[in-house]
Amino acid sequence: MTKERVYNAFKATRALGIPDEEVKPVLKKLLKVYDKNWELIEAEDYRALIDSYFELRETEVIKGEKKSPAEDDASERASKRASKRVCSQEQEDQASSTLDGTSINNLEPAIRKSPQLCAESSFLFPSRQSSQKKDPFPNERVERGRNSPSPRLPGLQYSKQPILESGCSSLQRKKVSNNCPIRDHIKNSAYCSEPDSVIQLGTLELASTQNNVTHYLASQHITDISKGTENIKISLIDDLGNGDLPKFMYMPHNIIYQNAHMQISLARIADEDCCSSCLGDCLSSPLPCACASETGGEFAYTQQGLLKQEFLRDCVSMKVDPQKHHYVFCQDCPLERSKNEEMPEQCKGHLLKKFIKECWRKCGCDMNCGNRVVQRGITCSLQVFCTGEGKGWGLRTLESLPKGAFVCEYVGEILTNMELFERNENSGNERHTYPVTLDADWGSERILRDEEALCLDATFSGNVARFINHRCDDANLIDIPVQVETPDRHYYHLAFFTTREVSKLEELTWDYGIDFDDRDHPIKAFQCCCGSASCRDVKRKRRRNGITRRRGDN
Numbered sequence: 044m045t046k047e048r049v050y051n052a053f054k055a056t057r058a059l060g061i062p063d064e065e066v067k068p069v070l071k072k073l074l075k076v077y078d079k080n081w082e083l084i085e086a087e088d089y090r091a092l093i094d095s096y097f098e099l100r101e102t103e104v105i106k107g108e109k110k111s112p113a114e115d116d117a118s119e120r121a122s123k124r125a126s127k128r129v130c131s132q133e134q135e136d137q138a139s140s141t142l143d144g145t146s147i148n149n150l151e152p153a154i155r156k157s158p159q160l161c162a163e164s165s166f167l168f169p170s171r172q173s174s175q176k177k178d179p180f181p182n183e184r185v186e187r188g189r190n191s192p193s194p195r196l197p198g199l200q201y202s203k204q205p206i207l208e209s210g211c212s213s214l215q216r217k218k219v220s221n222n223c224p225i226r227d228h229i230k231n232s233a234y235c236s237e238p239d240s241v242i243q244l245g246t247l248e249l250a251s252t253q254n255n256v257t258h259y260l261a262s263q264h265i266t267d268i269s270k271g272t273e274n275i276k277i278s279l280i281d282d283l284g285n286g287d288l289p290k291f292m293y294m295p296h297n298i299i300y301q302n303a304h305m306q307i308s309l310a311r312i313a314d315e316d317c318c319s320s321c322l323g324d325c326l327s328s329p330l331p332c333a334c335a336s337e338t339g340g341e342f343a344y345t346q347q348g349l350l351k352q353e354f355l356r357d358c359v360s361m362k363v364d365p366q367k368h369h370y371v372f373c374q375d376c377p378l379e380r381s382k383n384e385e386m387p388e389q390c391k392g393h394l395l396k397k398f399i400k401e402c403w404r405k406c407g408c409d410m411n412c413g414n415r416v417v418q419r420g421i422t423c424s425l426q427v428f429c430t431g432e433g434k435g436w437g438l439r440t441l442e443s444l445p446k447g448a449f450v451c452e453y454v455g456e457i458l459t460n461m462e463l464f465e466r467n468e469n470s471g472n473e474r475h476t477y478p479v480t481l482d483a484d485w486g487s488e489r490i491l492r493d494e495e496a497l498c499l500d501a502t503f504s505g506n507v508a509r510f511i512n513h514r515c516d517d518a519n520l521i522d523i524p525v526q527v528e529t530p531d532r533h534y535y536h537l538a539f540f541t542t543r544e545v546s547k548l549e550e551l552t553w554d555y556g557i558d559f560d561d562r563d564h565p566i567k568a569f570q571c572c573c574g575s576a577s578c579r580d581v582k583r584k585r586r587r588n589g590i591t592r593r594r595g596d597n
């Protein structure tokens with residue numbers, strides 16, 4: 044099978060006049076980068092492979108690595124043929140960009156950072172989606188297209204900029220990065236932080252001199268955004284070439300930002316909250332231990348490490364079709380109080396959730412115990428990708444997943460509600476991620492002080508879950524609270540499990556629980572592009588369309 048795939052890849056590149064021996068090392072590298080995922084290599088007629096080949100050739104030319112005249116000939120022939128492919132691809136991109144209202148011309152210069160910031164952070168993340176931005180330097184781009192190095196393809200100019208040698212500091216570099224946002228952005232992030240973790244593939248910039256418009260076709264790839272902190276590498280890929288690189292600090296575990304106070308101590312774990320006399324795997328024991336009491340005396344997990352069907356079904360129905368008794372109401376709601384301390388409104392209610400309790404340090408079982416799923420971390424192969432559907436980056440699975448499988452937890456900074464609202468006030472509308480309120484047990488707790496109510500914010504620091512997009516009602520993931528270190532439900536982990544079988548390469552989505560009609564919510568809801576038949580933003584869309592039509596009528 045692999046032989047046949049290699050043969051087909053050679054066949055595709057041979058058609059462009061590229062000799063097999065030149066493709067071979069590129070293919071090998073790609074296979075490594077894509078974790079042997081042939082589908083990504085074969086996509087769009089081997090686009091990644093062909094782009095990578097030409098990128099390599101260009102780098103060789105820039106470095107001055109000589110080729111024999113025969114090789115140059117072959118390469119030129121191949122370039123000419125490739126230009127035809129790129130032209131037609133360019134047309135396709137133009138067509139699709141009109142369709143979804145997104146233009147690849149609208150990529151904003153990515154570098155807006157001070158040198159100090161650059162040295163500190165691992166990735167450069169914008170807080171808005173590039174698709175909504177205007178090109179601030181439209182004329183400059185055209186100019187640069189004209190001034191770029193001598194054309195190698197008829198009708199097209201390659202605007203190849205010098206490769207940056209070091210971190211982003213000088214004004215000149217900023218200007219260079221304006222020329223090629225994605226490419227220079229990724230290079231800057233690479234040099235600023237983790238040179239080894241960033242691999243750039245197949246970036247190709249084309250300046251069309253005919254219509255005075257520059258188009259960028261780029262693909263970029265980071266082999267592991269977690270920088271080795273997770274069990275498994277988490278790659279990032281931008282096939283579409285229309286995403287600014289996200290900027291945030293990858294963190295595999297929640298961490299206190301500043302004022303949050305969590306009661307985590309061994310002394311708080313009472314005998315009935317652990318299973319100190321267990322050995323090995325609690326799930327193999329004929330009688331469920333004390334740690335199963337939270338879930339009604341039965342463990343939530345199967346021997347295969349999946350959620351039990353009944354448990355999952357109950358969680359989904361409580362989320363999708365909540366009844367009145369599924370809500371808890373605080374006497375003095377921390378959320379309302381943080382919105383208006385003087386005159387807080389009445390609690391609007393918090394959805395009750397079923398908790399899972401995992402075994403932990405005071406338990407006698409071992410780390411492979413079947414009741415330790417979330418704490419063992421991510422085990423499935425995930426990838427951050429550019430959705431191209433008006434949602435920015437998203438998360439997908441690179442393997443098919445069964446129903447009830449643990450995917451990842453939502454990791455972020457642990458903030459008090461007050462800290463979160465202060466953050467929001469200071470950042471205006473520039474927010475990108477959705478903070479998660481740890482309110483699953485608020486109503487049944489004593490009245491929480493402002494400094495006690497907690498939430499997780501993954502805007503600046505977080506894990507891969509910060510890329511999970513929202514889908515109304517029929518999302519393929521559900522968030523379930525999980526107690527690990529403390530029986531105190533004031534702080535818990537929020538873990539994502541699949542609600543159904545999920546196919547390989549399918550986007551992973553989660554229902555954020557947004558009320559799109561709530562105009563008072565401190566975080567303005569986005570315009571939902573989830574595509575679900577039961578999208579809750581429909582009313583708003585209708586209202587918008589109605590208003591537009593009425594305005595048009597006047």
Ligand SMILES: C[S@@+](CC[C@H](N)C(=O)[O-])C[C@H]1O[C@@H](n2cnc3c(N)ncnc32)[C@H](O)[C@@H]1O
Binds near residue numbers: 475477509
């Ligand atoms: C937790 S982040 C998800 C990752 C994000 N797409 C990114 O590019 O970093 C949440 C943000 O993604 C965008 N988003 C998520 N789901 C969306 C949807 N269904 N429609 C439109 N935008 C969405 C919104 O901008 C939202 O504030």
